[in-house]
Amino acid sequence: KLRKITEDGVTFKSHIDGRKFNLTPERSMEIQHLLGSTITMAFDECTPFPATEQQARESMQMSMRWAKRSKDAFVEREGYALYGIQQGSVFENLRRESSEKLTELDLPGHSVGGLAVGEGQQIMFDTLDFCVDMLPANKPRYLMGVGKPSDLVGAVMRGIDQLDCVLPTRSGRNAQAFTHHGTLNLKNGRHRDDDRPLDNQCGCPACTKYSRAYLHHLIKSGEMLGAMLLTWHNLAYYQDLMRGMREAISEGRMDAFARDFQAGQEGGDIDPVPIIED
Known part of the structure; x- marks a missing residue:
């Protein structure tokens, strides 16, 4: 209820005073630049779970268009990198399409997004079983927002290199x-x-x-x-x-x-x- 997503980006209201803010791929790159983020994340929508294949496709394709805009706005400099974010929910064909789009952008690293959003560990592992190898093996592969110790071990076993989570x-x-x-x-x-x-x-x-x-x-x-x-x-x-x-x-x-x-x-x-x- 607090946000509206369009092709341009996201408009959201402050939960404190109701003020409106507009966040676009370009503004996201600017903010992360100002913060000095050594790894900047492409602007994307984290597809909710569950989602229909059509909902996941529309969300993923918009995120891939945003990824291109993120790359165009990113300021290249030594010691800093922009990571793309693979989306597609639990659908193998959508994950593959997302990976192909990100590979075309030739980014220095890639993330697996849209997991650990309520689908459960087994479904997450089943998705990682097919989606990780779709990303270039010669670049870091990063699983976002995961997780418990058993999640970490299972993810690394499936080819993940980097992880982050608030859980500890x-x-x-x-x-x-x-x-x-x-x-x-x-x-x-x-x-x-x-x-x-x-x-x-x-x-x-x-x-x-x-x-x-x-x-x-x-x-x-x-x-x-x-x-x-x-x-x-x-x-x-x-x-x-x-x-x-x-x-x-x-x-x-x-x-x-x-x-x-x-x-x-x-x-x-x-x-x-x-x-x-x-």
Whole structure:
């Protein structure tokens, strides 16, 4: 209700005071230039899910026209790049058409867009199975807005090079921690008297300097330090996970890495410390 999309771009109203703003491919390139974005994203519409094939086609084709305008407006300079965004929802023929249009633009990198918008992990993986290889293999391939640790491993297994997501920080602010043994909720009373580290395989300050019991206490008390420490841990865990995959790829053991990761996640958290009542 707040926005209107036309061929020219998007007009939207501020949710604060109702003022109107107009965003076009050209203005988007200008804003990202002013921000100093080392990777500038082409202006596109993120096709919602579910969408009919016709809706996805019209959205994708408009995004491809916007991609051409984005390239024309992008200021080339050393150390900065413009990425195209492949669209087409879950339809293989539309993803292929989008990839062909982007390849013609000869951009330095490409993104897979329109996923992680509610379709579920299996459908996302099924789409990645056919759409990633449509993009040039000699240029970075970036999956936008993904995701949980299992999403990252599955995406890399399917040829994705780069990912981004708010999940590590958002989850940290909401008492969730990602670990080698799965996802933990630090609000859970099982952690109340547990003096062990959050993750015994992690070297971040949250794991080496504080116990689960203390982190649980911070969360239950509403102390901001709890959210800060869990965010710190989640970012460290994600960095370790990506570093591990890079090493596994270079050593030719990515399949084994994925199996070990899955086994660790399915094995569940370490057993809780029994609470002894007085």
